[in-house]
Amino acid sequence: MEFILELNTEEMPPAHVKAALVQLEERFKEQLLSQNVERRQIKTYGTCRRLVVTGYFSPTQKDREEEFIGPPKAVGMKQDGSFSSAAKGFAKSQGVRVSELKVIKTAKGEYLGLKKIERGMPTRDILSEILPQIVSSLSFPKMMRWGESSFRFSRPIKNILCLFGGKKLSFSIEGIRAGNSTTGHKIYFPKKIKVRSFKEYREALKKMKVVIDQEERRKMILSQIGRKLTSLKAELHPDEGLLERLVYDIEYPYVILGSFPEEYLELPLEVLSTAMREGQKLFSIVKEKKQQPFFLGVADAYQDSKSLIRKGNERVLKARLDDAKFFWEQDRKATLRKKAKALDKIVFQEKLGSYEDKTQRLKKIVSYLADKIEATKEKKQVIQAAELSKVDLLTEMVREFPSLQGNVGGLYAREEKYPALVWKAVYEHYQPVSLDDEPPASLTGAILSIADRLDSIVGVIGTGITVTGSKDPFGLRRNAQGVCKVIIERKLCLSFMRLLDKVIAIYGERLQEPKEKIKSYCLDFFSNRLRYIFERQGYRYDLVNASVSAGIDNLYHSYLRLIALDSLKDSPSFEPLIIIAKRVNNILKDQPLFKVNQALLAEKEERELYTTFSIIKNNIIPLISKGDFSQAQRIIFRIRSSINSFFDNVLVMTDEVRMRRNRLALLQAISKLLIQVADYSQIVIEGQDSPK
Amino acid sequence: MSIQSLIMDLQKFWAERGCYLAQPYDLEVGAGTMTPDTFFRVLDKRPWKVAYVQPSRRPTDGRYGENPHRVQKHFQYQVIMKPSPSDIQQIYIKSLGALGINLQDHDIRFDEDDWEAPSIGAWGVGWQVLLDGLEITQFTYFQQAGGIDLYPVPVEITYGLERLEMFLEGKDNIYDLKWSEDVSYQDLRFIEEREFSEYNFSLASIKRLRNSFLSNENEARMLIDKDLLLPAYDMCLKCSHFFNLLDSRGAISVTERVKMIAQIRGLVSQIAEKYIARKNTP
Numbered sequence: 011m012e013f014i015l016e017l018n019t020e021e022m023p024p025a026h027v028k029a030a031l032v033q034l035e036e037r038f039k040e041q042l043l044s045q046n047v048e049r050r051q052i053k054t055y056g057t058c059r060r061l062v063v064t065g066y067f068s069p070t071q072k073d074r075e076e077e078f079i080g081p082p083k084a085v086g087m088k089q090d091g092s093f094s095s096a097a098k099g100f101a102k103s104q105g106v107r108v109s110e111l112k113v114i115k116t117a118k119g120e121y122l123g124l125k126k127i128e129r130g131m132p133t134r135d136i137l138s139e140i141l142p143q144i145v146s147s148l149s150f151p152k153m154m155r156w157g158e159s160s161f162r163f164s165r166p167i168k169n170i171l172c173l174f175g176g177k178k179l180s181f182s183i184e185g186i187r188a189g190n191s192t193t194g195h196k197i198y199f200p201k202k203i204k205v206r207s208f209k210e211y212r213e214a215l216k217k218m219k220v221v222i223d224q225e226e227r228r229k230m231i232l233s234q235i236g237r238k239l240t241s242l243k244a245e246l247h248p249d250e251g252l253l254e255r256l257v258y259d260i261e262y263p264y265v266i267l268g269s270f271p272e273e274y275l276e277l278p279l280e281v282l283s284t285a286m287r288e289g290q291k292l293f294s295i296v297k298e299k300k301q302q303p304f305f306l307g308v309a310d311a312y313q314d315s316k317s318l319i320r321k322g323n324e325r326v327l328k329a330r331l332d333d334a335k336f337f338w339e340q341d342r343k344a345t346l347r348k349k350a351k352a353l354d355k356i357v358f359q360e361k362l363g364s365y366e367d368k369t370q371r372l373k374k375i376v377s378y379l380a381d382k383i384e385a386t387k388e389k390k391q392v393i394q395a396a397e398l399s400k401v402d403l404l405t406e407m408v409r410e411f412p413s414l415q416g417n418v419g420g421l422y423a424r425e426e427k428y429p430a431l432v433w434k435a436v437y438e439h440y441q442p443v444s445l446d447d448e449p450p451a452s453l454t455g456a457i458l459s460i461a462d463r464l465d466s467i468v469g470v471i472g473t474g475i476t477v478t479g480s481k482d483p484f485g486l487r488r489n490a491q492g493v494c495k496v497i498i499e500r501k502l503c504l505s506f507m508r509l510l511d512k513v514i515a516i517y518g519e520r521l522q523e524p525k526e527k528i529k530s531y532c533l534d535f536f537s538n539r540l541r542y543i544f545e546r547q548g549y550r551y552d553l554v555n556a557s558v559s560a561g562i563d564n565l566y567h568s569y570l571r572l573i574a575l576d577s578l579k580d581s582p583s584f585e586p587l588i589i590i591a592k593r594v595n596n597i598l599k600d601q602p603l604f605k606v607n608q609a610l611l612a613e614k615e616e617r618e619l620y621t622t623f624s625i626i627k628n629n630i631i632p633l634i635s636k637g638d639f640s641q642a643q644r645i646i647f648r649i650r651s652s653i654n655s656f657f658d659n660v661l662v663m664t665d666e667v668r669m670r671r672n673r674l675a676l677l678q679a680i681s682k683l684l685i686q687v688a689d690y691s692q693i694v695i696e697g698q699d700s701p702k
Numbered sequence: 703m704s705i706q707s708l709i710m711d712l713q714k715f716w717a718e719r720g721c722y723l724a725q726p727y728d729l730e731v732g733a734g735t736m737t738p739d740t741f742f743r744v745l746d747k748r749p750w751k752v753a754y755v756q757p758s759r760r761p762t763d764g765r766y767g768e769n770p771h772r773v774q775k776h777f778q779y780q781v782i783m784k785p786s787p788s789d790i791q792q793i794y795i796k797s798l799g800a801l802g803i804n805l806q807d808h809d810i811r812f813d814e815d816d817w818e819a820p821s822i823g824a825w826g827v828g829w830q831v832l833l834d835g836l837e838i839t840q841f842t843y844f845q846q847a848g849g850i851d852l853y854p855v856p857v858e859i860t861y862g863l864e865r866l867e868m869f870l871e872g873k874d875n876i877y878d879l880k881w882s883e884d885v886s887y888q889d890l891r892f893i894e895e896r897e898f899s900e901y902n903f904s905l906a907s908i909k910r911l912r913n914s915f916l917s918n919e920n921e922a923r924m925l926i927d928k929d930l931l932l933p934a935y936d937m938c939l940k941c942s943h944f945f946n947l948l949d950s951r952g953a954i955s956v957t958e959r960v961k962m963i964a965q966i967r968g969l970v971s972q973i974a975e976k977y978i979a980r981k982n983t984p
Contacts, residue, residue, distance in 0.1 A: 197810060200792060310811060319809045332770070
């Protein structure tokens with residue numbers, strides 16, 4: 011039978027609607043499953059004012075056979091087949107005659123008992139019971155109370171429509187009785203209408219200017235936008251986030267095309283598109299990447315016959331652009347260098363000093379980085395970029411549009427005719443803002459981005475703040491992921507440990523925590539971030555562990571190590587190597603370190619192993635330092651047969667102490683070599699114990 | 703069409719919905735929320751309906767009369783309904799109709815915008831109301847004030863009178879608005895904006911403001927001890943205004959800002975607690 015639930019609320023934020031739809035689908039599936047109600051085609055729809063669930067459910071629960079277990083057969087039944095008093099007692103307690111008891115086989119043996127068939131309850135009754143629970147179990151990023159109730163939800167619930175098999179279900183949530191009516195668009199059709207089926211509901215709402223299906227609204231928006239763009243022969247400045255918001259912000263989309271005076275075109279595209287997006291949620295329009303004096307907006311309306319919506323938006327936008335233009339002109343009255351003098355007035359973090367302090371540190375970090383990655387040509391420019399990087403925090407433009415930090419500084423630097431490597435570095439140094447964002451395109455930007463983030467991470471951790479669960483007040487996770495992403499994608503090779511040492515040393519006395527503690531926390535923290543990034547890219551978790559726990563001193567190599575493992579994981583030599591590597595590790599467990607003495611290598615097989623090992627070692631060390639882990643890996647495969655015959659013919663744990671130690675020493679040397687390629691002990695092989 | 707007829711329409715509309723029409727409070731405040739008619743009355747359990755115009759001062763928004771939208775003093779129309787009526791959103795929409803706006807021709811949006819006033823320990827959940835992209839109202843379900851969970855929940859509707867009037871008159875410059883048929887916003891406010899901008903940004907004595915902040919803070923403490931809560935609250939409002947002036951003089955560092963706001967919030971929370979305790983004892 012068909013089921014419909016519609017919760018009609020005041021305007022919920024788009025993120026709330028999306029979260030609720032996911033939860034509703036899950037809860038319905040869970041609850042119906044646990045209640046033995048068959049279901050199919052559960053679908054959810056939402057607008058800012060509605061959460062909708064539909065589906066087909068069986069009219070009753072499935073009948074349930076329940077077993078009641080009594081005494082063991084041996085106790086309940088005498089040898090002659092008659093029932094004992096224990097059996098009689100059990101039958102009495104169950105309200106049946108003793109002859110109705112049956113033998114039931116269980117895992118513990120045979121018991122006396124009985125099977126009862128419980129008739130399924132009507133689904134209607136079940137739904138009335140579980141619906142209030144489902145609705146009140148929904149959780150939102152921020153919840154509120156209203157009226158005289160202590161009930162918490164995203165926004166006040168106004169009306170509940172709930173039908174099963176065309177008839178309304180009787181239940182209520184916080185004093186609101188479910189019924190068979192709903193209302194249309196809040197301005198055009200606020201009156202209630204009754205519906206009997208989902209088809210009727212959907213069609214009636216559409217007539218009342220509400221499109222409940224988010225995908226349908228998205229298509230409507232896109233096709234209307236497409237039509238307007240064709241007439242302009244221009245393109246949308248892409249903004250997926252904005253589109254996604256708008257899809258849920260409105261119940262009926264009407265796209266308006268507006269314009270603004272050309273004098274504002276002197277503002278950069280970044281400023282124009284941000285001024286349009288923030289506040290009014292307008293799309294900007296470009297032709298060959300150049301801003302056009304037009305915008306597109308999505309109104310919650312079905313027409314703009316008097317053009318009042320367009321004109322209103324044009325007027326508001328003009329006022330915003332006026333402000334932006336004023337800031338653009340005002341900010342450029344003083345040069346960035348001049349403005350930089352006030353950096354000491356703004357606090358970066360209470361214990362870590364001002365932005366002037368941060369700027370000085372950044373200059374040192376980028377200079378170190380430029381040396382290490384041999385960016386000799388760029389060194390001067392990146393230091394200059396570091397000097398200017400935080401100045402835009404003092405501009406009116408960033409005060410008005412905080413999301414443009416970095417970009418604004420870069421644009422002003424470009425206006426002041428700084429070289430491209432300088433202004434681009436400033437412009438890009440907050441990139442990537444997320445793992446899905448692009449890292450800086452310029453090498454100078456990449457260096458500055460790494461330096462800025464690492465300065466924050468080391469500083470914050472050095473003040474004793476740790477990141478746990480949902481607590482990450484300075485966005486350190488995002489910052490660390492940014493560092494990893496930039497290093498890996500730009501293929502930068504440098505010692506991460508020494509970089510950490512350097513940043514810690516630059517901070518000097520400012521950091522309260524002991525240096526070693528900061529460093530080891532940072533290493534752990536970055537290892538975890540690296541694992542997160544790799545697993546997010548779809549690599550097997552054990553391969554990720556094998557790569558990361560082999561060390562992260564060279565972050566780029568950690569990545570190369572992983573792709574080598576991934577590309578060889580299906581090779582026939584892979585598993586046997588891992589098995590043997592694990593065997594080596596097991597023998598070495600809890601052994602102190604020994605040194606190989608060639609003279610003591612007595613048996614043929616151990617001399618052979620030593621020779622193979624030495625050759626392999628000489629071959630792969632240069633490959634490892636080049637980062638060619640696939641080739642190194644392939645060469646390592648060749649050690650297996652020598653180890654095998656060593657284990658088959660040589661007794662490692664011999665009573666002769668010197669021999670024993672020498673053999674252990676040989677295995678230790680091999681293990682040390684292996685871990686430079688990967689920590690094989692982390693790899694899980696089917697049928698073997700997983701690593702702890 | 704004028705600001706004063708707009709005010710009269712709103713007064714009539716909300717009086718008809720049972721609101722008592724209060725007069726503006728006689729101290730400098732940053733928003734209608736801060737006046738006793740809102741702050742104290744939302745704390746207890748008794749129903750409360752009030753509406754009033756409140757001149758609101760935000761010294762940092764001053765632009766010497768040169769910006770067509772920003773002013774250091776503007777006028778809010780403040781409505782409080784407690785408990786929040788279940789059809790309050792439709793009532794609000796009707797109020798726009800009562801101002802002569804034909805909503806069928808416009809795009810009206812309730813855009814997520816949670817509100818917070820840290821210095822009085824208050825926050826709420828709600829929206830900014832956009833009319834064809836123009837923010838005309840802040841619509842908030844209060845959740846806390848003075849650090850206390852509010853029950854029943856009051857709803858606060860704050861119309862920005864100048865914004866609304868600019869919309870109604872179709873003007874792009876605040877100073878072109880009419881206050882009455884014969885008096886313009888320019889006549890009434892321009893010199894005031896210029897002079898106060900000069901004072902707020904350049905001449906207000908930082909030393910005197912700091913001293914005033916301190917002495918009013920002490921006075922508030924003394925009054926809280928004596929259970930004189932309304933005068934104590936006045937002292938907090940003054941502190942808040944001196945804080946805003948110090949801010950527009952650029953005299954407050956980030957850490958100091960946090961500290962001063964916490965000081966005011968501490969006093970206000972004590973006042974709120976005592977006020978509740980008093981209401982609960984017969």
